[in-house]
Amino acid sequence: MSDRRRWVANAVRRIEADFNRSADTHLIRLDLDRHPGITLYLKDESSHPTGSLKHRLARSLFLYALCNEWIGPDTCVIEASSGSTAVSEAYFAKMLGLRFIAVVPAATAQPKLDAIRFHGGEIHMVDDPGTVYAVAQRLAHETGGHYLDQFTYAERATDWRGNNNIAESIFAQMAEEEYPVPAWIVCGAGTGGTSATIGRYIRYQRHPSRLCVADPEQSIFHRHHADRSQVTLRSSHMSRIEGIGRARVEPSFLPGVIDRMIAVSDADSIGAMRALSDRLGRRVGGSTGTNIWACLHLAEDMERAGEHGSIVTLLCDAGDRYGCTYYDEDWIAAQGINWSPGADRVAHFLGRPS
Numbered sequence: 116m117s118d119r120r121r122w123v124a125n126a127v128r129r130i131e132a133d134f135n136r137s138a139d140t141h142l143i144r145l146d147l148d149r150h151p152g153i154t155l156y157l158k159d160e161s162s163h164p165t166g167s168l169k170h171r172l173a174r175s176l177f178l179y180a181l182c183n184e185w186i187g188p189d190t191c192v193i194e195a196s197s198g199s200t201a202v203s204e205a206y207f208a209k210m211l212g213l214r215f216i217a218v219v220p221a222a223t224a225q226p227k228l229d230a231i232r233f234h235g236g237e238i239h240m241v242d243d244p245g246t247v248y249a250v251a252q253r254l255a256h257e258t259g260g261h262y263l264d265q266f267t268y269a270e271r272a273t274d275w276r277g278n279n280n281i282a283e284s285i286f287a288q289m290a291e292e293e294y295p296v297p298a299w300i301v302c303g304a305g306t307g308g309t310s311a312t313i314g315r316y317i318r319y320q321r322h323p324s325r326l327c328v329a330d331p332e333q334s335i336f337h338r339h340h341a342d343r344s345q346v347t348l349r350s351s352h353m354s355r356i357e358g359i360g361r362a363r364v365e366p367s368f369l370p371g372v373i374d375r376m377i378a379v380s381d382a383d384s385i386g387a388m389r390a391l392s393d394r395l396g397r398r399v400g401g402s403t404g405t406n407i408w409a410c411l412h413l414a415e416d417m418e419r420a421g422e423h424g425s426i427v428t429l430l431c432d433a434g435d436r437y438g439c440t441y442y443d444e445d446w447i448a449a450q451g452i453n454w455s456p457g458a459d460r461v462a463h464f465l466g467r468p469s
């Protein structure tokens with residue numbers, strides 16, 4: 116074996132060994148007192164070593180790049196990211212002894228920047244969020260490095276047929292429940308990678324489950340789903356829900372495998388986030404609130420149709436990264452967000468902890 120092949124083999128082994136030492140993420144069950152025929156489940160992706168569902172994506176992107184011989188012992192690794200992906204990638208870069216640079220919009224939450232630096236990553240800030248892709252490309256060129264490009268590769272770096280991807284894990288954990296095959300699986304879309312994996316998996320496994328994507332109102336994704344000719348957002352007014360909703364249709368977003376999209380206002384996402392945090396006794400992130408708001412609508416539709424069954428959604432990350440935004444009263448007031456009507460409605464939907 117050449118030195119280079121030996122290095123790649125050892126890098127793959129380190130990532131596999133890390134996986135081997137890790138447990139699967141929990142599937143939390145929530146019984147809904149007011150909806151006796153419907154059970155809600157939360158796939159808790161905050162329990163990954165780097166705190167979000169992006170841990171799965173970062174692992175897949177590194178393995179894909181290593182096995183394509185895109186990364187070697189001296190490669191500087193670069194990513195365009197609003198935070199969570201870069202946190203997880205910095206973790207894997209450090210594991211492999213590689214330099215890592217995150218290209219992030221200037222508005223990125225401070226705790227995320229701290230987490231990237233904690234894992235040894237460097238930060239390259241840009242004022243215009245629309246330029247992150249081009250700047251990452253340029254840095255890769257200048258350093259002779261590799262741009263991981265989550266928005267392009269998320270859908271193909273993940274093994275959609277199985278290999279313990281998030282969908283396979285959900286179905287295995289549901290096996291002993293009353294309704295083991297979910298009526299709905301609900302997630303958000305940032306890269307679109309998670310929805311692509313789940314959508315393909317349920318078709319490949321021939322499950323009747325439907326996939327719903329919960330999308331911020333100010334995102335292009337639900338517009339594109341309704342009308343494929345819409346590919347970029349004209350307004351610069353973006354959603355404040357980190358991790359989901361984009362101004363351009365990302366290459367990894369596959370509308371064909373999504374059965375329904377629900378557009379959610381930031382106020383309702385934050386209200387749902389608050390209500391779920393109260394119900395669980397711990398804080399969750401904003402995109403989890405977006406998911407829960409969509410679950411409420413699906414549950415009401417199921418009830419109207421006399422349908423019983425299970426709904427599975429994702430707890431994408433915890434609230435600790437949002438102490439100075441969604442959980443800060445001054446920040447909320449400055450944004451002019453009135454989340455309490457949404458929170459009341461979701462609190463009623465979720466009922467009391469049993």
Ligand SMILES: *Cc1c(COP(=O)(O)O)cnc(C)c1O
Binds near residue numbers: 168199269309310
């Ligand atoms: C990235 C992200 C999502 C969306 O996942 P994708 O697979 O990129 O579509 C949802 N929530 C959070 C917090 C994220 O960071």
